[in-house]
Amino acid sequence: MDDVAIAWFRRDLRLADNPAWAAATAHQVALPVAVLEPRLVRAAGPHRLLAYFGALAGLEQSLNELDASLHVVVGDPIEVISQLAVETGGATVAVNADVTEYSMRRDAKVAEALGRPLDSHWGTLVHPPGSVLTGKGTLSQVFTPFWKRWQALPLPPAVGTGRVGVAGTVLAADLNFGPAGLTTISLAEARSELERLGVSVPSVDDVPTTAAWSEPRAAEQLTTWLEQVDRYNEIRDGFDIAGTSELSSALHFGLLSPRAIAAQVATGTAGRSAFVRQLAWRDWYSHLTYEHPDITRRALRPAYDRIKWRTGAPADQDFKAWSTGRCGYPIVDAAMRQLSATGWIHNRLRMIAASFLVKDLLIDWRRGEQWFRRLLRDGDIAQNAGNWQWCAGTGPDASPYFRVFSPVTQSRRYDPEGNYLRRWLPELARLPNRQIHAPWDAPPQVLSVAGVRLGVDYPAPVVDHAQARQRALDAYRCALDTETDSA
Incomplete structure (x- = not known):
C-alpha cells in the first residue's frame, strides 16, 4: 500500500499536540503501534508499570473514539518495526525521540534495520537538545543562563490531533497481518503474552480506571492545577497540601505536551513563571543526558x-x-x-x-x-x-x-x-x-x-x-x- 506511516508510540501516549502522530496522520494511512519490550517491562517497578498500562489503555480508548485501534506487539522493536514496515509496503516510521542511552542506541538499530532514518520529532520536551545554547554554541553547565535563553526562544508551533487517514482493525487485516506475517494484538492480549513469557504485569482490575491515566484525565488535572498555579511559588514546598501540580507522571508518559503546558501556563505571574521554570529544568536535564548518556553511571564532575x-x-x-x-x-x-x-x-x-x-x-x-x-x-x-x-x-x-x-x-x-x-x-x-x-x-x-x-x-x-x-x-x-x- 502506498503512503503508509507507522506511528510508533513510546513515551508519548497522547494524540493532541503530538508531532510524531501529526506527521504520521499527514500520510494517506497512519497505523498506531505500541511495542512492548519484555526487557523494559520486566525492569519497570510496580507503580510505573501500572501507570504505563493505564496510559496505554487511555491511548487505546482515544484511538477507538476515532474508529481506530492501537496495534500492540510484544517483542524486540528492532525486529518488529522493520517487519511491520515491510508488511505495510515500506511505511515511514514516525517517532518522538528520547535522550536516554538505551533509546538512542535502539532507535539507531531500528533505523539500520529499516535501511533509512526514522521520521524523528521531539514531542517529549519543550525545546529539543541543541536548541538552547550559549553564545559559543555549547550547552550551558549552569541552569540560570540556560533558563534565560530557554524562555527567550519562541515556542514550537502546535500540531493537531490527526483525525484523518487513521488505520483501524479492518485496515490491519487488509495489510496481511496474521499467521503468515506479524500479528498485532490488543492490549489485553499483550498482557497475557507477557505473562506467558514470565513477565509479571498488572491485570485490568489493577488499573483503577482507564480515565485515571487517559489524555483527557491528564488535561482535567492540568485545568484544576491552573486554578492555583498563580500561588505556586508560595505553596510549592508544603508536604501536607496539594501545592504542586503532580503532573510529573503525565509528562513522563506523554499524556500531556510539555510545549502545550508552557503555552497554556505562560509566565504572567510569579507563580506561573516559577512553574514554567520547572519545565525548563526538565529540558535542561534532558539536554545534559543527551550530551552525557552515561549520566546514570558517571559523575558529571x-x-x-x-x-x-x-x-x-x-x-x-x-x-x-x-x-x-x-x-x-x-x-x-x-x-x-x-x-x-x-x-x-x-x-x-x-x-x-x-x-x-x-x-x-x-x-x-x-x-x-x-x-x-x-x-x-x-x-x-x-x-x-x-x-x-x-x-x-x-x-x-x-x-x-x-x-x-x-x-x-x-x-x-x-x-x-x-x-x-x-x-x-x-x-x-x-x-x-x-x-x-x-x-x-x-x-x-x-x-x-x-x-x-x-x-x-x-x-x-x-x-x-x-x-x-x-x-x-x-x-x-x-x-x-x-x-x-x-x-
Missing part, C-alpha cells in the same frame, strides 16, 4: 568519582533501613514509605531523602538513583539521574558538596504541624508537634504517654546527623584534594 563511598555489610544494612523507611529520622522514613506505597513523593522530599543517603550515610548516589528509578511512577532517567547528581553535588550547577540537608530542620520548616509525618508514621502520631520531628530528643515521659519506645515501636537513628555530616565533608574534601594532587 569527574573528581567526585573518587569519593570513597561506604560499602560492605554495614552500608548495606543502612541502605536497607533507608529504603524501607526505618532509618530513625521521621521525615526520611515517611518519604520512603510513601514512595514504596504510592510511587510518588514531593520533590523536596526526594531531595531530603537523597541527601540523607548520600551525605548522612555516605552511600553512592547511584544506588539511590536506581532505587528511586524503579519505584517512582514518574521514574524518568534524565530527571532522576540529574536530580540525584544535583543532591550529591556531582553534577553541573549542583548543590555544593558542603550543603547537607538537616532532616529535622527541613521537617519542622515544611511540615510544622507534623501532619505529613502522622499520615505515614502512625506509630508516632501521638507525639506532640515539637517532638514528632526528632523523637530521640523527647523526654521519656512524653514518649511514654505517646506509646513510643525507641528501638521497639520506632527505630533509633542509624547515625548522628552532625557526625555523619562531618564524615561526608571529609570524604568529599579528600576526593577533591586527590584531584589537586594529581593535577
